[in-house]
Amino acid sequence: xxNFNLSxxxxxxxxxxxxxxxxxxxxxxxxxxxxLLTNITFAGTDAITYEYDNQKRLKKANHAKDAVSNENxxxxxxxxxxxxxxxxxxxxxxxxLFSYFAFTYNNKNLLEKIAFYTKSAGNSFKxxxxxILIYSGTNKIEQVxxxxxxxxxxxxxxxxxxxxxxxxxxxxxxxxxxxxxxxxDLTTEYTYDNQNNPYLNATYLGIGAETISRNNIATxxxxxxxxxxxxxxxxxxxxxxxxxPTKQIRQSDTNTLEILREYACTE
Numbered sequence: 001x002x003n004f005n006l007s008x009x010x011x012x013x014x015x016x017x018x019x020x021x022x023x024x025x026x027x028x029x030x031x032x033x034x035x036l037l038t039n040i041t042f043a044g045t046d047a048i049t050y051e052y053d054n055q056k057r058l059k060k061a062n063h064a065k066d067a068v069s070n071e072n073x074x075x076x077x078x079x080x081x082x083x084x085x086x087x088x089x090x091x092x093x094x095x096x097l098f099s100y101f102a103f104t105y106n107n108k109n110l111l112e113k114i115a116f117y118t119k120s121a122g123n124s125f126k127x128x129x130x131x132i133l134i135y136s137g138t139n140k141i142e143q144v145x146x147x148x149x150x151x152x153x154x155x156x157x158x159x160x161x162x163x164x165x166x167x168x169x170x171x172x173x174x175x176x177x178x179x180x181x182x183x184x185d186l187t188t189e190y191t192y193d194n195q196n197n198p199y200l201n202a203t204y205l206g207i208g209a210e211t212i213s214r215n216n217i218a219t220x221x222x223x224x225x226x227x228x229x230x231x232x233x234x235x236x237x238x239x240x241x242x243x244x245p246t247k248q249i250r251q252s253d254t255n256t257l258e259i260l261r262e263y264a265c266t267e
Contacts, residue, residue: 035244035265037198042259057083073098082109100125110135114207115149133207140167144207154178168192168213185226191219193235196243198261216245 036056041047051060061075078087088101097119104113112133117125127149134143146157155178162171174186192215199211210217220233231252238247240263248259 035242035263037261038264039262040259043257108139110139141207166214168215169209172209187223189221190217192216193218193237195239195245198244
């Protein structure tokens with residue numbers, strides 16, 4: 001069965017984009033021009049197509065067979081009465097549910113917990129992990145804790161976020177925490193372009209730099225402190241008339257990844 005990386009999963013939880021350049025983050029409004037992401041193609045082969053309901057909420061993401069699992073699968077999204085995503089279900093093409101994310105919100109309407117479950121014996125599901133989001137006084141994510149739900153008080157990981165003046169995530173420091181010990185094993189630093197991030201005003205916002213920053217990543221530097229290894233990436237884009245990226249090239253020392261995006265925009 002295919003394993004899912006949370007950052008990659010949340011990257012695909014979009015999607016209504018308000019085409020504005022104000023300094024403050026503005027949620028989509030019915031009077032604004034709206035663009036819906038309809039298709040993403042990775043490396044010319046793996047494709048995701050998106051379906052929306054009559055409220056322009058993401059309802060389904062169809063994944064073509066990929067090179068890892070050779071399986072067709074899709075994701076379905078459930079909402080509460082406040083139009084918040086409360087569940088993301090992963091299903092095979094025959095409708096079999098094999099894993100899901102459950103989302104919990106606090107009294108400020110901010111996402112505070114992400115729980116991940118995978119199918120085990122029979123029809124039961126195993127609670128694999130929780131991610132707990134901690135916010136600043138200005139409602140920006142400051143920390144994300146990754147916990148074992150069976151023993152949340154012991155070893156866990158925490159990611160700490162730093163922002164630049166434009167509200168882009170400029171640095172993420174990741175730590176392994178064991179009791180009073182806190183070891184920084186990975187730091188990722190980012191710079192950005194000046195164009196619209198297609199994930200910014202999303203129906204559901206993810207928790208990584210690519211999904212909650214105002215602009216698109218231009219450079220990325222990963223430093224692995226235990227080994228001393230450093231990885232560098234550069235990003236180049238082509239944009240449509242609304243300043244949204246239609247083609248993205250991610251270049252490292254060893255490989256190149258191309259991502260194509262298609263939108264449906266109203267006038």
